[in-house]
Amino acid sequence: MSHGVSNRAEEETALRARLGRKDGTSGESRSLWRAVPLALLIAGGIACYALGLQNHVSLSALVHHQEALSIHVDAYPVRSGLAFFFVYVAAVVLSIPAASVLTIAAGFLFGPFLGGTITVLAATLGSSLLFVAARGVLGDLLRRRAGRFVERLAEGFRRNAFLYLLVLRLAPIxxxxxxxxAPAFFDVKLRTFVAATLLGIVPATFAYAWLGCELDDVIARAGESGHALSLSDFATKEISLALLALAVIATLPLAYRVIKSRRQG
Structure with missing residues (x-):
């Protein structure tokens, strides 16, 4: 009887070992598949830079083609709006640093309200797609390499994810x-990411879309001062202070929660 129990125990141990190897293999396989979307986006971004596509969404390109773009939008408003929407989504997904230029272009081409609305929706969709692509692989990386301090930081971020993201969106630092x-490292829920992004980018987006309506005036002022047009010509002191004030206001509930949790701890 003792021999039978021993054989049964050995069989169970061998079975658990085989299952463990299978689970480990499947886990590694899942991690590899999770990395595929992010790898494709990185490859796409590198290809865009290699082809110089970022030069076509620059401020100088907007100034150079402003008349042709205006004529095309007037002739095909719906088609132009859809094309702009998908260009903006692609720029965000591929991490091309052209958000400010495209937002100014949206205001210039479609007006502050419609241009701002298109931009908010496109930026939120593009950000969410990039976040989903990065969340699996970066979350796994953090869990494997995280120390005690990083884990505590991640836990704090998860508890207050909406407020953290809202502050980061309101203050374009x-x-x-x-x-x-960054939120992909901390396993933030998709709905939290979408809500904070959608709400947080509204003020700066509509501010820059409104400034885009004055593109001709900004170009004229830059020409009078004798310097090349840059984004700093659009970032007025009043708008910068307003955005900073909004970020400070959004920080207050977060600061209260952190102080309260420390006192309770």
Missing amino acids: FPFFIVNI
Whole structure:
């Protein structure tokens, strides 16, 4: 009887070992498949830079083609709006740093309200697609390499993800593509990411879309001062202060939660 029990135990141990190997293999396979979308997006971004496509969504390109673009939008408003929407989504997904230029172009071509609305929807969709592509592989990377401090940081980010993201969106301090990817490390829920992005980018988007309506005046002022047109010509002191004030206001609930949790701890 003892011999039978021993054989049964050995068989169960061998079975668990085989299952463990299978689970490990399937886990590695899943990790590889999760990395495919992000790898494709990175490859697409590199290809765009190699082909110089980023030069076609620059401020100088907008100034150079402003008349032709205006004529085309007037002739084909719906087609132009859809084309602009998908160009914006592609620029965000491929992490081409052209969000500010495209937002100014949206205001110039479609007006502040329609241009701002198209931009908000396109930026939110593009950000969400990039976030979903990066979340699996970057989340796995953090879990494998995270130390105690990083894990505590990730836990704090997850608890207050909406407020953290809202503050980062309201205060355009960090590049747009970094804010799209960073939450992927912390396993933030997609609906939280979408809600914070959609709400957080509204003020800056409509501000820059409104400034885009004054493109001709900004070009004229830059020409009078004798310097090349740049994004700093659109970033007025009043708008910068307003966006900073909004970010500070959004930080208050987050600061309250952090202080409260520390006191309770």
